[in-house]
Amino acid sequence: MKSLGSIRRSFSPWTDPAAKPYIVFENVTKKFGDFTAVNDLSLTIYEREFFALLGASGCGKSTLLRMLAGFDEPTSGRILLDGQDLRGIPPYRRPVNMMFQSYALFPHMSVEQNIAFGLKQEGMPKADIDKRVADMLKLVKLEQFAKRKPHQLSGGQRQRVALARSVAKRPKVLLLDEPLGALDKKLREETQFELMDLQQNLGLTFVVVTHDQEEAMTMADRIAILDKGQVMQVATPAEVYEAPVSRFVANFVGNVNMLEGTVAERSEKTATITGASGAKIRVENAGDATAGSTVAFAIRPEKIKVSSRKPDGAANVMEGEIYDLAYLGDMTVYHVRLVDGQVVKASALNSSRITEDPLSWNDKAWISFAPDAGVVLTR
Numbered sequence: 555m556k557s558l559g560s561i562r563r564s565f566s567p568w569t570d571p572a573a574k575p576y577i578v579f580e581n582v583t584k585k586f587g588d589f590t591a592v593n594d595l596s597l598t599i600y601e602r603e604f605f606a607l608l609g610a611s612g613c614g615k616s617t618l619l620r621m622l623a624g625f626d627e628p629t630s631g632r633i634l635l636d637g638q639d640l641r642g643i644p645p646y647r648r649p650v651n652m653m654f655q656s657y658a659l660f661p662h663m664s665v666e667q668n669i670a671f672g673l674k675q676e677g678m679p680k681a682d683i684d685k686r687v688a689d690m691l692k693l694v695k696l697e698q699f700a701k702r703k704p705h706q707l708s709g710g711q712r713q714r715v716a717l718a719r720s721v722a723k724r725p726k727v728l729l730l731d732e733p734l735g736a737l738d739k740k741l742r743e744e745t746q747f748e749l750m751d752l753q754q755n756l757g758l759t760f761v762v763v764t765h766d767q768e769e770a771m772t773m774a775d776r777i778a779i780l781d782k783g784q785v786m787q788v789a790t791p792a793e794v795y796e797a798p799v800s801r802f803v804a805n806f807v808g809n810v811n812m813l814e815g816t817v818a819e820r821s822e823k824t825a826t827i828t829g830a831s832g833a834k835i836r837v838e839n840a841g842d843a844t845a846g847s848t849v850a851f852a853i854r855p856e857k858i859k860v861s862s863r864k865p866d867g868a869a870n871v872m873e874g875e876i877y878d879l880a881y882l883g884d885m886t887v888y889h890v891r892l893v894d895g896q897v898v899k900a901s902a903l904n905s906s907r908i909t910e911d912p913l914s915w916n917d918k919a920w921i922s923f924a925p926d927a928g929v930v931l932t933r
């Protein structure tokens with residue numbers, strides 16, 4: 555079976571027409587005065603899904619979370635959770651908890667008191683609280699820090715206390731607003747995997763807001779790409795990367811080359827695109843592009859091969875010269891200026907220590923790629 559990218563786990567209720575969505579945003583609009591922060595947005599999230607809302611600053615991500623948590627109500631449209639319309643239900647009566655960007659730990663309380671706080675407020679018996687707190691400390695591996703105050707902890711440890719506190723009440727859904735924002739890069743990467751394990755072990759539904767595409771790609775089952783309060787695409791990380799639906803999504807996630815042109819020929823499976831300089835590109839994955847339409851062929855740098863000699867037998871070959879080059883250790887990135895002046899990025903994995911076909915600045919070079927190496931975009 556062919557599939558896009560690697561598969562994280564065999565969990566894909568969205569492909570099952572009989573599966574019932576758990577969270578539904580139905581034509582939700584949120585206005586602040588005349589400003590529309592969320593614009594007629596519809597979205598479904600499934601139980602036990604790790605769902606990421608990804609978008610640039612101000613695109614409406616946090617507003618969506620706040621409406622789900624009950625801190626804001628939609629101006630129009632509905633939000634359903636497990637079939638129930640949430641309108642009018644106050645935050646504390648929703649089976650949803652939110653972990654804020656700032657963690658908002660109580661500075662005068664110890665780690666265990668912070669975790670116990672919500673349980674005490676709920677009136678849980680002391681013995682049950684003690685047991686639950688102990689379970690939570692174990693879950694986030696902070697048993698030996700139970701008596702410390704937040705200022706005696708590292709950023710990563712504070713983040714884990716906040717996480718333990720937000721899941722202590724066993725919410726069905728945990729909302730996380732930039733949960734790893736305060737951590738440095740290395741700790742972020744480690745914590746991403748911890749979060750994924752935690753979510754799977756607890757069997758919760760996680761909705762996470764992030765502007766970091768790598769973070770969303772690493773952690774989420776599906777990602778919604780947002781722009782100006784609207785959904786641009788909802789798909790698995792591999793689909794978003796390998797089969798973006800528009801120029802916006804292709805540009806937003808990862809590096810991409812956009813070869814603009816016109817569809818000269820179109821058959822059921824293939825198309826030929828003619829660029830401004832007359833160069834022809836033979837492609838598959840032509841989607842709904844019709845003959846004569848203006849399109850972009852979006853191709854990722856790692857799908858392009860660079861060589862010093864004209865390759866034999868490749869479907870698409872273009873001539874150029876090395877315009878720029880960056881050796882990054884694990885890979886080398888080439889900027890190749892084509893004959894028509896366009897600069898194309900190509901990356902090559904340095905899987906051996908010695909390069910067989912060394913290329914340097916201003917060398918003549920050829921790029922080549924397969925017909926299914928990219929996608930044709932009409933939007």
Ligand code: ATP
Nearest residue numbers: 586589591609610611612613614615616617618765
């Ligand atoms: P960031 O990544 O910067 O947190 P975001 O995508 O989470 O951004 P939101 O906080 O949802 O963005 O805000 C979306 C838009 O709505 C922004 O332009 C913001 O200025 C506006 N907005 C949010 N809350 C209010 C408010 N209470 N009153 C007026 N405008 C608001």
